[in-house]
Amino acid sequence: MRLGINLGYWGAGMDGDNLAVAQEADRLGYDVCWAAEAYGSDAPTVLSWVAAQTERIDVGSAILQIPARQPAMTAMTAATLDSLSGGRFRLGLGVSGPQVSEGWYGVKFDKPLARTREYVEIVRKAMTRERLSYEGEHWTLPLPDGPGKPIKLTVHPQREHIPLYIAAIGPKNLEQTGEIADGALLIFPSADHLEETAIRHIRAGREKAGLTMDGFDVCPTLPLAVGDDVAGLADMFRPYTALYVGGMGSRKQNFYNQLAQRMGYEKEAAEIQDKYLAGDKAGAAAAVPHQLIDQTALLGPVARIADRMTAYANAGVTTLTLAPAGFTLDERLAALRAGTEAMELAGLA
Numbered sequence: 089m090r091l092g093i094n095l096g097y098w099g100a101g102m103d104g105d106n107l108a109v110a111q112e113a114d115r116l117g118y119d120v121c122w123a124a125e126a127y128g129s130d131a132p133t134v135l136s137w138v139a140a141q142t143e144r145i146d147v148g149s150a151i152l153q154i155p156a157r158q159p160a161m162t163a164m165t166a167a168t169l170d171s172l173s174g175g176r177f178r179l180g181l182g183v184s185g186p187q188v189s190e191g192w193y194g195v196k197f198d199k200p201l202a203r204t205r206e207y208v209e210i211v212r213k214a215m216t217r218e219r220l221s222y223e224g225e226h227w228t229l230p231l232p233d234g235p236g237k238p239i240k241l242t243v244h245p246q247r248e249h250i251p252l253y254i255a256a257i258g259p260k261n262l263e264q265t266g267e268i269a270d271g272a273l274l275i276f277p278s279a280d281h282l283e284e285t286a287i288r289h290i291r292a293g294r295e296k297a298g299l300t301m302d303g304f305d306v307c308p309t310l311p312l313a314v315g316d317d318v319a320g321l322a323d324m325f326r327p328y329t330a331l332y333v334g335g336m337g338s339r340k341q342n343f344y345n346q347l348a349q350r351m352g353y354e355k356e357a358a359e360i361q362d363k364y365l366a367g368d369k370a371g372a373a374a375a376v377p378h379q380l381i382d383q384t385a386l387l388g389p390v391a392r393i394a395d396r397m398t399a400y401a402n403a404g405v406t407t408l409t410l411a412p413a414g415f416t417l418d419e420r421l422a423a424l425r426a427g428t429e430a431m432e433l434a435g436l437a
Contacts, residue, residue: 266293271305334364
């Protein structure tokens with residue numbers, strides 16, 4: 089099992105710290121550094137900044153939002169970042185959610201699985217540097233009865249095959265991800281529930297494509313906080329968990345709430361959502377069960393974290409992405425180093 093880090097969103101007041109965290113992860117031998125985007129900072133700009141100031145660590149988008157870009161533009165961005173970074177780019181894609189897709193980008197959030205499949209097919213075809221033509225339900229290239237003609241990418245990526253990941257939560261999306269992608273980006277992963285909530289669906293997709301799990305990167309992101317007070321550390325992540333389970337999406341369409349339900353927290357997920365959507369964010373955070381946070385984060389002393397890492401490795405995780413928490417840069421760097429120490433203690437390094 090390899091280690092990665094996730095810097096989250098840029099522009100939250102920790103930009104200089106984030107670069108220092110990425111550089112320390114590079115020095116420690118972490119495998120990949122991911123950056124996210126929603127409706128603030130964009131991932132490619134952040135990744136180019138990080139890649140220019142690191143040496144070995146891969147840089148990855150977690151995620152580039154499908155409604156934000158035409159697929160050919162994503163192919164251009166991926167090829168450019170791979171070339172500039174010396175072959176260190178990983179392309180992570182996702183459909184985002186209905187609020188961002190329709191409210192920010194003005195793109196209807198419909199048929200996300202079909203849109204993702206077509207998008208991936210176009211991106212991959214464009215990056216082969218073939219002349220690009222495509223006929224699908226959502227995209228037709230070139231447009232018919234117009235002046236457009238099939239053209240090909242002029243940039244040469246560093247590698248012939250840029251690893252492509254998809255952020256997936258629901259069973260059908262996970263199955264399709266196993267079928268068409270090189271890796272899955274997971275959130276709120278519990279080692280205890282990973283087989284039933286994710287791995288078995290990914291495996292089904294791999295089998296549908298005539299493939300095994302060999303070479304497929306199962307890549308969950310977990311918050312990391314080091315210390316003796318596990319309950320106190322868990323409390324740090326109550327607002328974060330409440331935001332996703334309670335307020336990320338509508339009442340009927342919240343993928344994170346549905347995931348919590350599949351993990352056995354049906355009643356708690358409903359309470360968190362009710363309070364969050366009613367404007368009681370503090371009440372929603374208080375309603376998050378300690379066990380849910382503890383199951384989906386790495387908390388406690390290094391030895392406890394090492395045991396949890398072993399559980400994730402045994403569950404089928406191949407890259408464990410850490411989001412090191414702390415109120416200061418020194419605390420975040422210490423958490424990063426503790427991640428390396430825990431991997432060594434567990435014999436996973």
